[in-house]
Amino acid sequence: MIRHFYLVGFLVLLAVVGCREEPVTGPEVPDGGTITGPDAPTPYALEVPDYLPAPITDPENPLSEEGVELGRHLFYDASIFSTDGNMSCASCHKQELAFTDGLGRALGVRGEPGPRSAMSLVNLAFNPNGFNWDGRSPKLWEQAIHPVEDMLELDNDWEEVIRKLREHADYPARFRAAFGIDHTDEITRELTVKALAQFERTIISADSKFDRVFYQNTEFFTEQEQLGADSLFFVENVPPATLHPGCGHCHNAPTFGDNKFHNNGIEDASSLDDIIDKGYGDVTGSRFDNGKFRTPTLRNIALTAPYMHDGRFKTLEEVIDHYASGGHNLENEDPNITGFTLTEREKAALLAFLHTLTDESLLTDPRYAAPE
Ligand code: HEC
Ligand code: HEC
Numbered sequence: 001m002i003r004h005f006y007l008v009g010f011l012v013l014l015a016v017v018g019c020r021e022e023p024v025t026g027p028e029v030p031d032g033g034t035i036t037g038p039d040a041p042t043p044y045a046l047e048v049p050d051y052l053p054a055p056i057t058d059p060e061n062p063l064s065e066e067g068v069e070l071g072r073h074l075f076y077d078a079s080i081f082s083t084d085g086n087m088s089c090a091s092c093h094k095q096e097l098a099f100t101d102g103l104g105r106a107l108g109v110r111g112e113p114g115p116r117s118a119m120s121l122v123n124l125a126f127n128p129n130g131f132n133w134d135g136r137s138p139k140l141w142e143q144a145i146h147p148v149e150d151m152l153e154l155d156n157d158w159e160e161v162i163r164k165l166r167e168h169a170d171y172p173a174r175f176r177a178a179f180g181i182d183h184t185d186e187i188t189r190e191l192t193v194k195a196l197a198q199f200e201r202t203i204i205s206a207d208s209k210f211d212r213v214f215y216q217n218t219e220f221f222t223e224q225e226q227l228g229a230d231s232l233f234f235v236e237n238v239p240p241a242t243l244h245p246g247c248g249h250c251h252n253a254p255t256f257g258d259n260k261f262h263n264n265g266i267e268d269a270s271s272l273d274d275i276i277d278k279g280y281g282d283v284t285g286s287r288f289d290n291g292k293f294r295t296p297t298l299r300n301i302a303l304t305a306p307y308m309h310d311g312r313f314k315t316l317e318e319v320i321d322h323y324a325s326g327g328h329n330l331e332n333e334d335p336n337i338t339g340f341t342l343t344e345r346e347k348a349a350l351l352a353f354l355h356t357l358t359d360e361s362l363l364t365d366p367r368y369a370a371p372e
Helices: 002-019 065-075 145-149 158-167 171-179 189-201 209-214 223-233 280-284 316-325 344-355 360-364
Strands: none
Touching: 065 171, 065 189, 145 158, 158 171, 158 189, 171 189, 223 344, 316 344
């Protein structure tokens, strides 16, 4: 009796459903939140010439083809990241300037300069010591959180960024392809910055004249460049305790930056407590680290003026004059900042060598350029 009652109910239900106008099986995306399309990321093989160290991998954020591609789209997308839709990461990190901006101090979306100079983004995959001039971001993906919300950079709000990404016509499928997610509400800040970091890690600069002469053996230095390299820049042939530019102590090949923290003598303060931008000191809390900054790479240095964390030197000549002056003798100044005297011929040779570090192919490599 009871069974019979159920059966009648079921038939009634069928009749009701059968009369409805909309089909029961709906379109591909039934509830707005589900994303369809490929969801199995393809591992990305990061190719690095054998004369560079092995790139550091991040088990929390392995590279995939789809993740790198998503990151590239995000990196160049002004409509997502800035409040006025006019700025993206690439506004301050321009490929044609080896991912710097040509300014002493970076100009944010409000048109006001920040405290520091935009950094080049090449060969980040070899830095084990924290990102930014002061190393305060231990992880590359974590670094990308800050420019988005920094008032003096993109000045945006992550909730707003994530809302735009979830509602976007194209990004949800890219996030699914890169991270295998099923619903738009799984698009998070963490996945967004991880995609950006995946793209950034692929930016490798290793095809300068220096590489072709030194590692690939396909070109020769001029006599002047050779003098700059052997007698002035690198330290291998230098007897100890000679006054010598010794740039290679900290800017050593093949990356041309040791990624360690040094006071290279630019700060003219009366004591370590009077340094305004304390750099690494603010990260460690140790007074002895005040005024220390991470040695940046000198690859593509001829393209990335002005120089130093605050863009204080406009030219490489000014940089050499600074190192020649021997700094300001603050107690934590690195012992390799000795001061030295160069003849005009030697100075020109050191400059000529620095120019051999420019990698022209980087500047137009379509893998790092804005998506079509
Ligand atoms: C307004 C200009 C500006 C914008 C926009 C900007 N950056 Fe930067 N970037 C900088 C400056 C300035 C620094 C150095 C910051 C510091 O040391 O305090 C920097 C540093 C970095 C570094 C550290 C590199 C290293 O070697 O440690 C990375 C990575 C980076 N930016 C990525 C990004 C990404 C990704 C975006 C977009 C989400 C972005 N930047 C947007 C100016 C900018
Ligand atoms: C003791 C280590 C050390 C030595 C030796 C050294 N540097 Fe540096 N260099 C640094 C550090 C650290 C910075 C970043 C300082 C800052 O911005 O406050 C830097 C910054 C630079 C910059 C600016 C890079 C940029 O992206 O703005 C240039 C150019 C440079 N050095 C060239 C040289 C040359 C040329 C020599 C040799 C004459 C030399 N350095 C010797 C540690 C060193």
